[in-house]
Amino acid sequence: AxxxxxxxxxxxxxxxLLGKRLILTEIPAYRELGMLAQQGAVSARSFVVLSYALxxxxxxxxMGIFVGGFAALAPGRRDDLASxxxxxxxxxxxxxxxxxxxxGILFHGQASLIR
Structure with missing residues (x-):
C-alpha cells in the first residue's frame, strides 16, 4: 500500500481494504472506505488513491466469471482458461x-474531495 x-x-x-476487494468484491471495501472518510480516519491523499485502486x-x-463465461464459449479449452x-x-x-x-501522483491536496 x-x-x-x-x-x-x-x-x-x-x-x-485492498485485501477485501480481492477476496470479496469492491462493494464492501468502498463501503468501509466511505465510513473511514466520514470519520476522518484516512487522509485525503489515501482516500483518492484508494478510490481508484479499489x-x-x-x-x-x-475470475470465476471469466473462466466460466469463456469456458462456455470454448468447452474444449476449459483447462487452458482455468490456468x-x-x-x-x-x-x-x-x-x-x-x-x-x-x-496519487496527480493528487494536489484538495481535501474537499472527501466532504
Missing part, C-alpha cells in the same frame, strides 16, 4: 494498483 502513495499511517487500513473487477469472483484465470487476475490487480498510484 505504501508503494501506491498511501500515507504511512494509512497503510494498514489500505492493505485491509475500482475494477479485480476479485476472485470475477489463465489467476494470471489474468494478477494482471487486473496490477492495472488497478497502477491507476491508484497515478491518481
Amino acid at each position: 505504501w508503494l501506491l502513495g498511501i500515507e504511512a499511517g494509512d497503510t494498514q487500513v489500505a492493505g485491509q 475500482c475494477g473487477f479485480t476479485h476472485v469472483a470475477s 489463465l484465470g489467476p494470471r489474468a487476475l494478477l494482471g487486473a490487480v496490477l492495472a488497478t494498483l497502477m491507476t491508484g498510484a497515478l491518481a
